[in-house]
Amino acid sequence: MATPLTADRLLAALHAEGVTVVEHPGWRTHHRNHKGAWGPVNGVMIHHTVSSGSAASVALCRDGYAALPGPLCHGVIDKAGTVHLISAGRANHAGGGDPAVLRRVVAEDYGDRPPAPRAHDGSAGAADGNARFYGFECVNLGDGRDPWPAAQLEAIERTSAALCRAHGWSARSVIGHVEWSAAKIDPRGFTMPSMRTRITTRLAAAATKPPKPAAPSKPTQPAQPSKPQRPATPRHQPFPGPSFFTARTSSAVITAMGRRLAAEGCGAYAVGPGPRWTEADRRSYAAWQRKLGFRGADADGRPGRTSWNALKVPYTTKVP
Known part of the structure; x- marks a missing residue:
């Protein structure tokens, strides 16, 4: 269990992981803390919006609707890979879920995926996911056909890794809504085990921003055939403690x-x-x-x- 990051520390963690961030007005104080606990936090939950367009999706998640007031997440991840921050506190994103899943996420002791959830929002004994998880809504229709661009998947990976790194969690602290509630299917279109594999790989390396491509230059002599090589990644000093x-x-x-x-x-x-x-x-x-x-x-x-x-x-x- 961990104390939720302050708005400043959340922003710094995302920047450190190379996430492209847009801060929307009032995001630091836009929350539902007056309706319940915010923390201790145990992980990150990924959703899809069932909407299209960045501006419309951000407005929906920021304001919510009559039956479910906003904010509906902490950040919206659009198809270009930009994370739109709309909240730094409790948000209406997870709802009730399976306490057995929560225990396995806290312990980080499951294999490919957590046990299938048997509870949902409103069921007896459901755990309050809004108190325990950061939530990120990803712009996608959720029909299984709407594509997930590479930039968006990378932003999900980087965002999740940023929070795991800040709290000292492994990738097993990142789950999908479908893995939390028996009544949900999101995110649909990629698998959470594959995303956790990506996050695990990223956490094994130091946090790095995407390298800028080098400007092309003309050779001073005829080029000799050679095998293509990957560009060198800058090596940074790990945190010594x-x-x-x-x-x-x-x-x-x-x-x-x-x-x-x-x-x-x-x-x-x-x-x-x-x-x-x-x-x-x-x-x-x-x-x-x-x-x-x-x-x-x-x-x-x-x-x-x-x-x-x-x-x-x-x-x-x-x-x-």
């Missing part, structure tokens, strides 16, 4: 971190970053956290996993 950053620590990793902070316009160094963790490093890192949107105790200058992944410190050395 909060205990790494102490006055006793001396490492090339801290120097590399300081150079990245300076490059981001957050350097508070009188001379320049060095290998030993200092108060200047803490002030510089606090400026970086504030740049990401963190406030108060979340911007104390002590590195955390989400802000570290967003900084993208070049790989320097293995941390002891």
Whole structure:
């Protein structure tokens, strides 16, 4: 179980995972917290909207309708792969579901998929999914024929991975509405086991933004035939853990971190970053956290996993 991310930390986690985000007006305070608990959270739930068009789908999920007031999710993922944030609190997306499924998601101990749900919204003993899951509605008619573009599937993968990474969950904490409620079929058109496989692969690597394609250049001499090669992916320093950053620590990793902070316009160094963790490093890192949107105790200058992944410190050395 985990405390829900604040709006700032949710946004930072998505940015760190390379998600394209649109913040809709009032999304930070648009929620249903007055109607029930929000948290502890245990996972991410994926839905389809049964609608078409980004603007119309966002409006529907933001406002809801008479029988089901909005917000109907935390974010809408459109076909272009953009995540439209509309809420940072309790949302009417999951409804009641099977408590046996919830237990297996919490334990993350199921195989290919959770046990088939036997409960649904309104049934006796159903668990409150609106309190326990982040919800993302994906623009799709849900008829099994409407396509799922690659960009949209990648956005679902990145969004899910961002929240799993922020909370320390595995991909088994990501389920579809169909896996939660016996009365639901969404998402329809791809399988949740295949999506969890994608998320697992992403979580095994450091968070990276999609690389920009290199501009073409003319060869200076006749090109020689060669086998096609994949473009190299930048290697970033994994988060070494909060205990790494102490006055006793001396490492090339801290120097590399300081150079990245300076490059981001957050350097508070009188001379320049060095290998030993200092108060200047803490002030510089606090400026970086504030740049990401963190406030108060979340911007104390002590590195955390989400802000570290967003900084993208070049790989320097293995941390002891």
